[in-house]
Amino acid sequence: DGGITQSPKxxxxxxxxxxxxxxxxxLNHDAMYWYRQDPGQGLRLIYYSQIVNDFQKGDIAEGYSxxxxxxxxxxxxxxxxxxxxxxxxLCASRGxxxxxxxxxxxxxxxxxx
Amino acid sequence: xxxxxQLDSQVPVFEEAPVELRCxxxxxxxxxxxxxxxxxxxxxxxxxxxxxGSTLVESINGFEAEFNKSQTxxxxxxxxxxISDTAEYFCAVSPQxxxxxxxxxxxxxxxxx
Numbered sequence: 001d002g003g004i005t006q007s008p009k010x011x012x013x014x015x016x017x018x019x020x021x022x023x024x025x026x027l028n029h030d031a032m033y034w035y036r037q038d039p040g041q042g043l044r045l046i047y048y049s050q051i052v053n054d055f056q057k058g059d060i061a062e063g064y065s066x067x068x069x070x071x072x073x074x075x076x077x078x079x080x081x082x083x084x085x086x087x088x089x090l091c092a093s094r095g096x097x098x099x100x101x102x103x104x105x106x107x108x109x110x111x112x113x
Numbered sequence: 114x115x116x117x118x119q120l121d122s123q124v125p126v127f128e129e130a131p132v133e134l135r136c137x138x139x140x141x142x143x144x145x146x147x148x149x150x151x152x153x154x155x156x157x158x159x160x161x162x163x164x165x166g167s168t169l170v171e172s173i174n175g176f177e178a179e180f181n182k183s184q185t186x187x188x189x190x191x192x193x194x195x196i197s198d199t200a201e202y203f204c205a206v207s208p209q210x211x212x213x214x215x216x217x218x219x220x221x222x223x224x225x226x
Contacts, residue, residue, distance in 0.1 A: 006156075040122060042203065042218035043157075050212045058213075065206035072139055090156055091169045094214070098207050099145050099164045 002027050006091050007104035013085075013112050021076045021108045023091035032074035033092040033102065036060060043090065049074055078110065085112045115140040115206050125223045127195055133184035134189040134220045136204030146187040147205040148178055152221075157203060163187060174198075199224045 004025040022057045023032065031050050035043040045058030049068040063082025068074055074093075078085045088109050092102040120135040138144065147163050149157040161172040168180040178189045187204060204217040 033214060033218070035159075040218065042119075043216040045213070045215070048212065048214075055116060092157075092214070094212070096181055098209060101162055102205075103158045104149075104158070106156045107154070110155070 004091060004093050004103050004105040006019075006108050008108060009044070009106065011085035011108055011110045012051075015112050018080060019078050019110065021078070021089055021091075021110070023074045023076065023105060024072055024109065025074075025093040025101060025103075026070070026072060027093055027095075029103070030071070030096040031094040031102075032068070033094070034058075034064070034076045035072070035090045035092065037088040037090055037107075046076065046089075064087045085110060115144065115208055115213070115215045117204050117206055117215055117219035119202075119204055119220050121220050122218065123221045123223065125225060127225050128184070129193045130189075131192050132190065132194050132222065133199075134202050134204075136187045136189065136217060138185050138187065138204070138206045138207055140206060140208055143209045144206040145209065146178075146180060147207070147214075148172075148187070148189050149203045149205060149216075151201045151203065153200075160189070160202070177219070194224050196224050196226065198222060199204065 007022045033048040034046040047066045049055035065077045091105045094102040118137045126132045148160040150160045163180045171177045176191045177221045196206045201219045
């Protein structure tokens with residue numbers, strides 16, 4: 001089945017540690033996105049990538065990093081510089097044409113203790 | 114830049130009553146418009162979309178939304194809600210000619226028996 005897979009579903013890390021969230025898609029989509037979701041704040045864009053080896057900062061990129069070495073994969077690293085990393089993280093992918101919808105993964109809930 | 118405002122953070126309604134979830138957007142260019150639904154601890158699923166043509170679009174489960182260009186709105190409606198409609202609903206815009214996808218803050222729809 002085609003789709004987008006995020007792993008793990010739940011992740012616990014100690015404060016000060018970097019952590020990498022995985023996002024893989026087999027939809028042959030060019031664009032991929034990372035969003036952060038907090039209660040009452042909707043989805044805020046962290047980074048997005050329109051093509052392999054290229055990505056752009058979203059509205060809240062500070063404390064995060066990404067890579068896009070393969071079309072299928074767009075991992076997100078939450079660094080120790082992110083002041084409040086505990087949140088629900090959603091990955092999405094989308095075709096090249098802007099009039100297509102985005103498909104979402106099931107999300108990763110990161111808790112930093 | 115684009116922005117999306119969902120005017121109500123929470124909407125409680127009784128089962129079988131009608132509901133309207135409001136969405137307004139701002140953009141200096143033409144946009145594509147989307148409504149997504151999110152059930153607890155899951156990713157987002159597309160509910161419906163407006164790309165062009167008829168300003169009234171419908172989903173398979175009874176929701177509809179109307180694009181109003183002059184009021185820059187894309188309100189979501191359902192004439193009679195069911196308990197299973199309890200979820201969070203997000204409005205999103207994508208500017209034509211760009212891959213960025215911007216979401217509103219979300220509206221939590223609660224259905225009371």
